Amino acid sequence: MSYGAIPSSPPLTVMDVGFSRRCVPSTTAGSFYFRNIALAMPAMDFVWELAMKRMPWHIAVFLAPAVLLYSVFSALPLLDTLRLGFFTSNDAGQTSFVGLANYITILTDPAWSESFWNAMWNNCKFFLIHLLIQNPIGLILATLLSLKGLKGARHYRTLIFLPTLLSVVIIGFIWQLILSPLWGVSEGLLDKVGLVDYFAPWLGEEGSALITLALISVWQFVGIPMMLIYAALLAVPEDIVEAAHVEGASAWRIFWEIKLPLILPTLGLVTILTFVGNFNAFDLIYSVKGAIAGPNYSTDILGTLFYRTFFGYQSQIGSPTMGAAVATLMFLVILAGVGAYFYFVQRKLTRYEL
Amino acid sequence: MHNTLYKASVRAAITAALLAGSAAQAGTINIESWRVDDKTLWEDVLIPAFQKKNPGIQVKFTPTAPTEYDSSLTARLAGGTAGDLITCRPFDKSLDLFKKGQLEKLDGKPGMEYFPASAKVAWQTDDGKNTYCMPMASVMHGFFYNKKIFKDLNLKEPKTQAEFFAALETLKKAGKTPIALGTADQWESNQIVFTSIGANAWKGEEGRKALIAGKAKFTDPQFVAAWEQMAKWGPYMGKGASAQTYADSQNLFAMGKAGIYPAGSWDIAYFNQQGLDFGAFPPPVAKAGDKCYISDHTDIGMGINPKAKNKAEAYKFLAWLGSQEFADLYTNKVTGFFSLSNHLISVKDPVAKQMLDWRKSCGSTIRLNAQIMNRGEPAMENELWNVSSQVLNGKMAPKDAAAKIQTGFAKWHKPQQK
Numbered sequence: 001m002s003y004g005a006i007p008s009s010p011p012l013t014v015m016d017v018g019f020s021r022r023c024v025p026s027t028t029a030g031s032f033y034f035r036n037i038a039l040a041m042p043a044m045d046f047v048w049e050l051a052m053k054r055m056p057w058h059i060a061v062f063l064a065p066a067v068l069l070y071s072v073f074s075a076l077p078l079l080d081t082l083r084l085g086f087f088t089s090n091d092a093g094q095t096s097f098v099g100l101a102n103y104i105t106i107l108t109d110p111a112w113s114e115s116f117w118n119a120m121w122n123n124c125k126f127f128l129i130h131l132l133i134q135n136p137i138g139l140i141l142a143t144l145l146s147l148k149g150l151k152g153a154r155h156y157r158t159l160i161f162l163p164t165l166l167s168v169v170i171i172g173f174i175w176q177l178i179l180s181p182l183w184g185v186s187e188g189l190l191d192k193v194g195l196v197d198y199f200a201p202w203l204g205e206e207g208s209a210l211i212t213l214a215l216i217s218v219w220q221f222v223g224i225p226m227m228l229i230y231a232a233l234l235a236v237p238e239d240i241v242e243a244a245h246v247e248g249a250s251a252w253r254i255f256w257e258i259k260l261p262l263i264l265p266t267l268g269l270v271t272i273l274t275f276v277g278n279f280n281a282f283d284l285i286y287s288v289k290g291a292i293a294g295p296n297y298s299t300d301i302l303g304t305l306f307y308r309t310f311f312g313y314q315s316q317i318g319s320p321t322m323g324a325a326v327a328t329l330m331f332l333v334i335l336a337g338v339g340a341y342f343y344f345v346q347r348k349l350t351r352y353e354l
Numbered sequence: 355m356h357n358t359l360y361k362a363s364v365r366a367a368i369t370a371a372l373l374a375g376s377a378a379q380a381g382t383i384n385i386e387s388w389r390v391d392d393k394t395l396w397e398d399v400l401i402p403a404f405q406k407k408n409p410g411i412q413v414k415f416t417p418t419a420p421t422e423y424d425s426s427l428t429a430r431l432a433g434g435t436a437g438d439l440i441t442c443r444p445f446d447k448s449l450d451l452f453k454k455g456q457l458e459k460l461d462g463k464p465g466m467e468y469f470p471a472s473a474k475v476a477w478q479t480d481d482g483k484n485t486y487c488m489p490m491a492s493v494m495h496g497f498f499y500n501k502k503i504f505k506d507l508n509l510k511e512p513k514t515q516a517e518f519f520a521a522l523e524t525l526k527k528a529g530k531t532p533i534a535l536g537t538a539d540q541w542e543s544n545q546i547v548f549t550s551i552g553a554n555a556w557k558g559e560e561g562r563k564a565l566i567a568g569k570a571k572f573t574d575p576q577f578v579a580a581w582e583q584m585a586k587w588g589p590y591m592g593k594g595a596s597a598q599t600y601a602d603s604q605n606l607f608a609m610g611k612a613g614i615y616p617a618g619s620w621d622i623a624y625f626n627q628q629g630l631d632f633g634a635f636p637p638p639v640a641k642a643g644d645k646c647y648i649s650d651h652t653d654i655g656m657g658i659n660p661k662a663k664n665k666a667e668a669y670k671f672l673a674w675l676g677s678q679e680f681a682d683l684y685t686n687k688v689t690g691f692f693s694l695s696n697h698l699i700s701v702k703d704p705v706a707k708q709m710l711d712w713r714k715s716c717g718s719t720i721r722l723n724a725q726i727m728n729r730g731e732p733a734m735e736n737e738l739w740n741v742s743s744q745v746l747n748g749k750m751a752p753k754d755a756a757a758k759i760q761t762g763f764a765k766w767h768k769p770q771q772k
Contacts, residue, residue: 176599180594201594205597290421290540294739294743296744314541
């Protein structure tokens with residue numbers, strides 16, 4: 001059961017961003033150079049024109065695979081989900097248009113809205129824990145790793161990143177065993193350091209289950225922000241740091257006043273990736289707590305709510321149309337979050353030309 | 355989420371395409387099922403037995419994990435790529451498929467004559483006019499106990515609730531986990547505990563039918579009583595039961611660390627494999643001499659996909675499922691599943707036989723909410739998992755659990771709105 005589009009996508013997306021950012025200036029420079037030659041050498045005019053005429057074909061051919069794949073596997077399903085949310089289906093499986101009825105049910109019918117807002121609030125907590133714990137730890141780890149003369153930095157990097165590569169199902173299973181009050185090692189370990197009184201079946205208690213799951217997820221994915229921030233830190237030019245050093249700035253001050261402002265865009269990116277990932281999350285909760293995300297729905301997030309609604313669970317008969325409405329609401333939440341980020345944060349970030 | 359959704363359907367389509375590809379050869383019938391555990395048994399025992407009588411028909415048993423069965427089957431049926439034979443969940447899940455035209459009407463088909471009306475109810479339309487699955491087997495609920503521990507502590511099979519709690523107390527004092535039960539997976543709280551031990555209180559079918567007819571409410575004493583018993587279990591469930599999974603409970607009992615295990619009859623096979631010496635007793639009654647009731651649940655049936663590629667062969671297979679031979683093989687090889695047919699079968703496993711004998715003295719009933727009550731919104735089965743687990747954990751009072759279920763039920767069930 002790996003519904004995890006999330007674990008694999010962040011690094012890819014990031015690579016994309018990094019790649020195109022580096023690429024843009026070089027292509028512009030290239031064509032500029034090309035045009036200069038064309039201007040300088042009249043004989044080249046013909047070639048230039050020919051190239052210009054052929055250009056649209058090149059573009060079409062090169063764009064085709066991406067456009068095709070993206071529309072077939074991403075854009076069309078998304079549009080179809082949005083469409084499906086306006087329909088309802090009867091016992092015989094026929095669908096009919098109902099306008100906003102599904103959304104009104106989800107947001108106003110107490111049976112639905114209670115579970116929807118519960119899932120939404122849990123999801124916010126899930127995200128906040130990642131934001132406040134995963135990303136700062138990622139930043140600290142990246143800073144430590146980028147320290148000069150740290151022995152075995154490469155090994156640490158690999159080890160910390162390793163859990164990210166494991167299947168969420170395995171992670172869920174392992175942690176369930178570690179934390180098990182029957183055979184888990186955690187109670188024994190706490191006993192050794194005299195903290196055994198603080199041991200509780202964390203995954204089973206209403207107050208702690210969601211936090212525990214969020215921390216497991218943090219443990220697994222902390223490698224991603226670490227790697228991204230580490231890459232950004234490596235990109236901070238040596239000479240600036242050295243100059244500051246010569247001027248007498250302490251390592252502390254160099255971090256806060258030089259490195260941090262330079263990696264702020266990456267931190268923003270990490271935040272937004274965490275946001276999108278968390279509001280799409282599903283697999284860890286499902287593999288540890290099942291689709292009824294217990295105890296008492298305390299670990300229910302939008303992903304598990306969507307799963308129950310769309311596919312059904314036990315006596316709950318799945319409804320693709322209601323499910324599509326829940327999926328659309330999730331899409332809107334993510335869209336609003338990303339939109340707000342771009343409008344209020346990304347636009348105002350100062351970028352330094354290095 | 356849209357991409358997750360899409361991924362799932364793409365995956366279903368690919369699986370379906372693969373299945374369809376393998377089904378292309380003439381005369382192969384595919385069986386859809388959630389009984390992953392029985393795969394070897396089907397391949398090594400049941401299918402060869404069928405082929406001996408019907409040479410030339412290839413049968414493939416292609417199970418999906420229980421939790422994914424319903425959703426993936428729905429996807430495959432909708433895509434027209436599901437197998438020829440469909441293993442049926444009881445009541446509304448299958449009724450829903452029949453209404454969508456995804457199961458054949460089976461009345462009068464060869465083999466159906468061997469099943470009593472009471473067995474067919476689980477796979478019939480409400481008016482009883484259409485039967486769409488052949489009943490295969492039922493499961494029974496009760497308690498297993500560790501014979502060695504009981505002998506050492508001089509305990510007897512408890513017959514009344516007072517004896518039951520006395521036994522729990524003795525087990526606890528002896529340093530054993532009295533009840534191997536956890537609430538991490540939640541389903542046991544309802545399917546193995548609530549609807550099993552409660553049957554005595556609501557007098558089986560009588561109470562169940564009264565709820566459907568609107569003559570009784572969940573808040574009535576006979577229903578609250580079941581939760582009240584469960585609320586007293588907490589101290590005997592072992593430390594950290596709130597994070598204990600079904601597999602944990604099984605291991606705890608198999609390792610001889612627990613005295614009593616609230617069981618479904620399908621567990622017999624597992625504990626036999628583990629070489630455990632155990633016996634069974636039905637849910638204890640309130641006071642000595644009360645009539646006992648057991649949860650004897652019609653659990654599994656078999657239907658035919660109207661779009662089956664090899665329908666004639668599928669019907670041959672179905673006719674064989676109705677035979678004495680299948681009933682005998684299934685009951686004795688798939689220990690803990692009891693044939694629902696009229697055929698006379700001798701049950702060989704001692705514990706299975708013990709459980710089957712309960713039918714002689716106790717009244718049989720199906721799981722409380724299985725018929726009709728699961729139909730509405732909020733989904734009662736899911737609600738019952740939730741509240742029953744909370745009652746066991748001591749987080750919810752029995753009367754609040756009852757009130758919550760009753761409110762949800764009355765919201766959509768007309769007879770309850772009077």
